[in-house]
Amino acid sequence: MDVRTLCLGALMGGEATxxxxxxxxxxxxxxxxxxASLGSIYPALTKLTQDGLVTFVEHEQENxxxxxxxxxxxxxxxxxxxxxxQTRPAEDRYRSDxxxxxxxxxxxxxxxxEALIDExxxxxxxxxxxxxxxxxxKPAHQKSNARDENGELRPGxxxxxxxxxxxxxxxxxxxxxxxxxxxxxxxxxxxxKS
Amino acid sequence: MDVRTLCLGALMGGEATxxxxxxxxxxxxxxxxxxASLGSIYPALTKLTQDGLVTFVEHEQENxxxxxxxxxxxxxxxxxxxxxxQTRPAEDRYRSDxxxxxxxxxxxxxxxxEALIDExxxxxxxxxxxxxxxxxxKPAHQKSNARDENGELRPGxxxxxxxxxxxxxxxxxxxxxxxxxxxxxxxxxxxxKS
DNA sequence: CTATTATATATCAATTCGATATAGTCAAAT
DNA sequence: ATTTGACTATATCGAATTGATATATAATAG
Numbered sequence: 001m002d003v004r005t006l007c008l009g010a011l012m013g014g015e016a017t018x019x020x021x022x023x024x025x026x027x028x029x030x031x032x033x034x035x036a037s038l039g040s041i042y043p044a045l046t047k048l049t050q051d052g053l054v055t056f057v058e059h060e061q062e063n064x065x066x067x068x069x070x071x072x073x074x075x076x077x078x079x080x081x082x083x084x085x086q087t088r089p090a091e092d093r094y095r096s097d098x099x100x101x102x103x104x105x106x107x108x109x110x111x112x113x114e115a116l117i118d119e120x121x122x123x124x125x126x127x128x129x130x131x132x133x134x135x136x137x138k139p140a141h142q143k144s145n146a147r148d149e150n151g152e153l154r155p156g157x158x159x160x161x162x163x164x165x166x167x168x169x170x171x172x173x174x175x176x177x178x179x180x181x182x183x184x185x186x187x188x189x190x191x192x193k194s
Numbered sequence: 195m196d197v198r199t200l201c202l203g204a205l206m207g208g209e210a211t212x213x214x215x216x217x218x219x220x221x222x223x224x225x226x227x228x229x230a231s232l233g234s235i236y237p238a239l240t241k242l243t244q245d246g247l248v249t250f251v252e253h254e255q256e257n258x259x260x261x262x263x264x265x266x267x268x269x270x271x272x273x274x275x276x277x278x279x280q281t282r283p284a285e286d287r288y289r290s291d292x293x294x295x296x297x298x299x300x301x302x303x304x305x306x307x308e309a310l311i312d313e314x315x316x317x318x319x320x321x322x323x324x325x326x327x328x329x330x331x332k333p334a335h336q337k338s339n340a341r342d343e344n345g346e347l348r349p350g351x352x353x354x355x356x357x358x359x360x361x362x363x364x365x366x367x368x369x370x371x372x373x374x375x376x377x378x379x380x381x382x383x384x385x386x387k388s
Numbered sequence: 389c390t391a392t393t394a395t396a397t398a399t400c401a402a403t404t405c406g407a408t409a410t411a412g413t414c415a416a417a418t
Numbered sequence: 419a420t421t422t423g424a425c426t427a428t429a430t431c432g433a434a435t436t437g438a439t440a441t442a443t444a445a446t447a448g
Contacts, residue, residue: 002403002404003403003404035405036404036405037404037405037406038405038406039404039405039406039407040403040404040405043404
């Protein structure tokens with residue numbers, strides 16, 4: 001799925017600026033399973049405008065750069081729905097420098113191994129909070145695609161959020177149960193060698 | 195982490211061809227948490243050769259294209275270990291078209307929703323098998339970085355593989371427990387609307 | 389008998405990332 | 419008192435990466 005399609009999907013929940021779309025992928029509804037950078041979102045919105053799939057209204061702001069608030073056209077909405085029906089989803093891909101590095105735990109000082117595991121856990125703890133669509137700690141201004149017009153949580157979003165949280169919890173549980181064992185084994189190996 | 199570093203890491207487990215390195219990321223040891231395509235691996239190996247971090251021996255083969263078997267130089271080994279100590283790991287990123295699409299479950303036919311969930315489950319089932327470093331179903335020729343010179347499973351790899359499997363299992367469990375509930379709710383909503 | 393899969397390298401256009409520029413507000417730490 | 423860093427907001431661009439394609443052959447499956 002290219003960034004253009006992702007932008008259309010982001011706008012299915014209502015109007016938004018390019019900056020807000022990025023936030024949906026950075027912190028918001030889509031944060032744990034899709035990514036898109038500003039450097040790809042802005043050109044995508046420009047292209048979509050040219051193709052008539054979105055329109056924007058420029059809002060002048062005092063003492064601030066202008067805001068362009070984008071919105072789907074009916075053509076854009078149709079295109080997105082058609083894409084949903086026709087696209088074969090690409091393979092999932094998970095990319096983690098930390099896990100890659102941990103693979104080489106034997107070659108690093110034990111403190112680094114422990115620090116990497118702790119950071120991995122901390123990131124997942126944070127993610128678990130961000131995922132929760134019912135979490136009210138989040139700043140109120142944040143756009144959420146998780147609710148429909150009536151303010152009800154959309155079932156698809158609920159399911160996906162629940163899945164994300166289950167993955168986070170499994171990760172955290174595994175670390176709680178296996179971190180010390182790994183560190184002990186690494187220590188034993190080091191002692192053996194010398 | 196750029197592809198050059200990933201290649202150095204892949205070669206820490208011993209010599210390999212570019213094709214074999216890709217397999218480590220596609221099917222093998224690193225498959226569930228890193229990716230690299232051939233289009234990036236070959237140029238990376240060329241660059242690493244120029245920089246003196248790897249060397250290769252060309253093996254002529256009958257009726258087959260020549261093989262270039264790459265190997266770390268001591269300089270390459272040192273560089274990789276230094277990188278391990280110095281690199282701040284980038285944020286993890288998980289990318290899933292299926293989860294993105296499922297977010298819009300309300301907008302699609304229920305059969306598609308179900309098919310997407312089933313495919314998601316099937317992929318994770320497969321992944322779970324691929325991850326297991328003790329799985330002996332795998333073709334014997336496949337390079338595995340998971341074992342050291344003595345044929346013992348390396349603790350870092352074990353930990354990372356276990357974590358991957360825990361994530362897969364959590365995913366599969368969540369689907370078993372929540373798939374029907376989602377489908378039922380979607381059906382109820384559709385009935386309500388019409 | 390044909391299609392697909394696997395081994396193996398290589399190239400390249402299109403896409404995407406990541407960093408940077410611009411520009412102003414606001415809060416917090418020095 | 420002021421500088422540093424974080425947040426809102428758009429835009430651009432070089433560099434990295436993907437994904438597709440080309441080349442060549444063997445083996446396996448349908």
